[in-house]
Amino acid sequence: xxxxxxxxxxxxxxxxxxxxxxxxxxxxxxxxxxxxxxxxxxxxxxxxxxxxxxxxxxxxxxxxxxxxxxxxxxxxxxxxxxxxxxxxxxxxxxxxxxxxxxxxxxxxxxxxxxxxxxxxxxxxxxxxxxxxxxxxxxxxxxxxxxxxxxxxxxxxxxxxxxxxxxxxxxxxxxxxxxxxxxxxxxxxxxxxxxxxxxxxxxxxxxxxxxxxxxxxxxxxxxxxxxxxxxxxxxxxxxxxxxxxxxxxxxxxxxxxxxxxxxxxxxxxxxxxxxxxxxxxxxxxxxxxxxxxxxxxxxxxxxxxxxxxxxxxxxxxxxxxxxxxxxxxxxxxxxxxxxxxxxxxxxxxxxxxxxxxxxxxxxxxxxxxxxxxxxxxxxxxxxxxxxxxxxxxxxxxxxxxx
Numbered sequence: 220x221x222x223x224x225x226x227x228x229x230x231x232x233x234x235x236x237x238x239x240x241x242x243x244x245x246x247x248x249x250x251x252x253x254x255x256x257x258x259x260x261x262x263x264x265x266x267x268x269x270x271x272x273x274x275x276x277x278x279x280x281x282x283x284x285x286x287x288x289x290x291x292x293x294x295x296x297x298x299x300x301x302x303x304x305x306x307x308x309x310x311x312x313x314x315x316x317x318x319x320x321x322x323x324x325x326x327x328x329x330x331x332x333x334x335x336x337x338x339x340x341x342x343x344x345x346x347x348x349x350x351x352x353x354x355x356x357x358x359x360x361x362x363x364x365x366x367x368x369x370x371x372x373x374x375x376x377x378x379x380x381x382x383x384x385x386x387x388x389x390x391x392x393x394x395x396x397x398x399x400x401x402x403x404x405x406x407x408x409x410x411x412x413x414x415x416x417x418x419x420x421x422x423x424x425x426x427x428x429x430x431x432x433x434x435x436x437x438x439x440x441x442x443x444x445x446x447x448x449x450x451x452x453x454x455x456x457x458x459x460x461x462x463x464x465x466x467x468x469x470x471x472x473x474x475x476x477x478x479x480x481x482x483x484x485x486x487x488x489x490x491x492x493x494x495x496x497x498x499x500x501x502x503x504x505x506x507x508x509x510x511x512x513x514x515x516x517x518x519x520x521x522x523x524x525x526x527x528x529x530x531x532x533x534x535x536x537x538x539x540x541x542x543x544x545x546x547x548x549x550x551x552x553x554x555x556x557x558x559x560x561x562x563x564x565x566x567x568x569x570x571x572x573x574x575x576x577x578x579x580x581x582x583x584x585x586x587x588x589x590x591x592x593x594x595x596x597x598x599x600x601x602x603x604x605x606x607x608x609x610x611x612x613x614x615x616x617x618x619x620x
């Protein structure tokens with residue numbers, strides 16, 4: 220079997236959206252600048268009353284046997300790198316030799332060992348695992364040694380939900396009723412808000428706790444937008460509210476800041492992160508620094524499924540735990556269902572984004588009673604539903620898909 224083509228295709232579809240898909244947005248590191256902080260949430264164009272347009276860039280790897288491996292949610296930057304830099308190295312290659320191909324692509328891009336270059340390589344690797352598992356007629360997690368269990372608990376990430384207290388309480392009750400035992404919220408307030416910002420975060424956590432009741436984990440994701448003093452103030456003020464972890468409070472490069480946090484956080488406070496780290500080498504340094512309590516590598520960014528299996532071995536050897544970041548439910552499921560529950564105890568489910576990310580798929584992964592069932596589709600389950608595609612176009616080389 221040989222690779223005959225590598226393409227990036229943008230698919231356009233329509234979804235019912237009686238209300239805005241995103242009512243709010245996460246905090247961003249650029250929110251320290253007032254004019255950038257004023258930017259609103261991601262908007263989805265309305266094509267008709269109550270109908271919104273969604274777009275997704277897929278990567279397809281085609282072979283001379285007719286098999287196609289795919290992954291999705293590429294940025295245009297990733298698509299450009301794939302089609303102009305990586306594609307020539309892939310044409311004619313054996314798609315089952317994933318280790319060789321990873322090494323060739325990595326060595327060919329000396330400036331691509333992190334950032335957009337590595338995310339492009341990650342996309343290729345994930346598509347190759349989809350193809351490889353289809354070739355053998357099994358779900359991808361079976362190739363990785365799974366399944367280790369029939370279902371995995373999922374926590375709900377509320378990215379895009381309104382932060383108004385009444386809306387927060389209602390959404391919390393809804394998600395708990397759906398079986399989720401963990402809820403992650405994305406506060407918009409940060410250091411520039413001072414004590415009032417801390418109070419708003421405390422109000423958010425208190426509202427969630429009152430609505431959820433005991434026994435439901437609460438997480439906060441600052442998305443690299445806080446600093447050491449603000450994080451400490453939040454951790455101290457929410458100490459008695461049962462916050463499971465604070466995620467990415469600082470920029471990924473601020474190792475000394477993370478060390479300061481670990482020294483000064485109150486007992487029981489935990490810090491999660493690592494979604495913006497790359498490759499086993501980056502994770503080796505991150506683990507050596509010992510500044511996180513939970514690691515969150517993303518297979519779409521860290522180097523693909525091949526690389527994340529190596530990172531999982533490092534995390535396991537360090538006696539730590541990880542939860543793959545929720546960019547790709549399909550890739551995360553493949554890795555999670557092949558891992559020990561002691562290493563990967565749960566999964567992340569983005570309640571507003573996952574239906575958008577999976578819109579074009581013939582078979583979606585949907586939690587049931589707060590848990591994700593083991594996938595049964597061959598490969599990663601990336602087969603398209605043509606009925607959901609309104610239009611499509613090939614990126615990088617022009618023309619229709």
